Amino acid sequence: MHTFKNGYNNDIWIGQGQAYTVSGGLQWLSDAKPAVLWFYVAWNKSNIPKHSFIYWLRSHNRLLTKHRLKRIGIIHDEVCYLCGVDDETHTHLFYECQYSRKYITLLQQFLRVNFRLELLHHWTKNNRGISRMQRQLVGACHVGVVYAIWEARNHTKHNDSILMPRVQVKEVVRMVKQRFWSMNEYSLSDKELHWLATIKSQNM
Numbered sequence: 668m669h670t671f672k673n674g675y676n677n678d679i680w681i682g683q684g685q686a687y688t689v690s691g692g693l694q695w696l697s698d699a700k701p702a703v704l705w706f707y708v709a710w711n712k713s714n715i716p717k718h719s720f721i722y723w724l725r726s727h728n729r730l731l732t733k734h735r736l737k738r739i740g741i742i743h744d745e746v747c748y749l750c751g752v753d754d755e756t757h758t759h760l761f762y763e764c765q766y767s768r769k770y771i772t773l774l775q776q777f778l779r780v781n782f783r784l785e786l787l788h789h790w791t792k793n794n795r796g797i798s799r800m801q802r803q804l805v806g807a808c809h810v811g812v813v814y815a816i817w818e819a820r821n822h823t824k825h826n827d828s829i830l831m832p833r834v835q836v837k838e839v840v841r842m843v844k845q846r847f848w849s850m851n852e853y854s855l856s857d858k859e860l861h862w863l864a865t866i867k868s869q870n871m
């Protein structure tokens with residue numbers, strides 16, 4: 668298995684000089700399991716590629732959390748960088764950490780939708796009150812927030828300071844919306860246009 672750093676950096680494949688693509692990422696990640704539901708969230712074409720990649724690693728518990736580093740003898744302390752309370756496992760960092768939960772709360776408020784993080788896959792696949800466009804945009808924002816949490820964790824690790832969740836979530840939504848509009852695939856209904864109009868950065 669290649670490491671993240673050996674394969675891909677800043678939207679460019681290292682050693683090849685080619686831009687990252689989702690299909691290229693899938694080929695490289697030869698042990699991906701497309702049958703599972705997270706696949707549809709991870710490789711949603713509305714996602715920002717670097718967000719998808721971190722989300723994929725998270726889904727397979729392959730991010731180098733302190734828990735993993737301690738297990739292989741590299742470090743001895745595994746207390747979470749963000750909250751300083753519990754051990755930094757994948758489950759803690761992305762589902763339980765008091766600090767990282769702020770990201771999900773902010774995203775829910777900003778998008779004006781309600782979903783339980785652990786049920787997002789079902790929400791994005793099965794919620795009949797939500798259009799395909801809304802599912803894609805919410806899913807892409809969620810994947811972006813996972814990236815933002817990992818980014819915040821690394822920032823705190825290296826800089827001994829914290830990033831503002833509100834600023835990061837705002838940037839995630841801005842990036843996703845920009846990508847979404849650039850794809851220009853949908854003929855939007857009045858209801859969808861109204862929903863998009865409510866998502867305004869200045870209200871965050």
Ligand SMILES: [Zn+2]
Nearest residue numbers: 747749750764
């Ligand atoms: Zn924590």
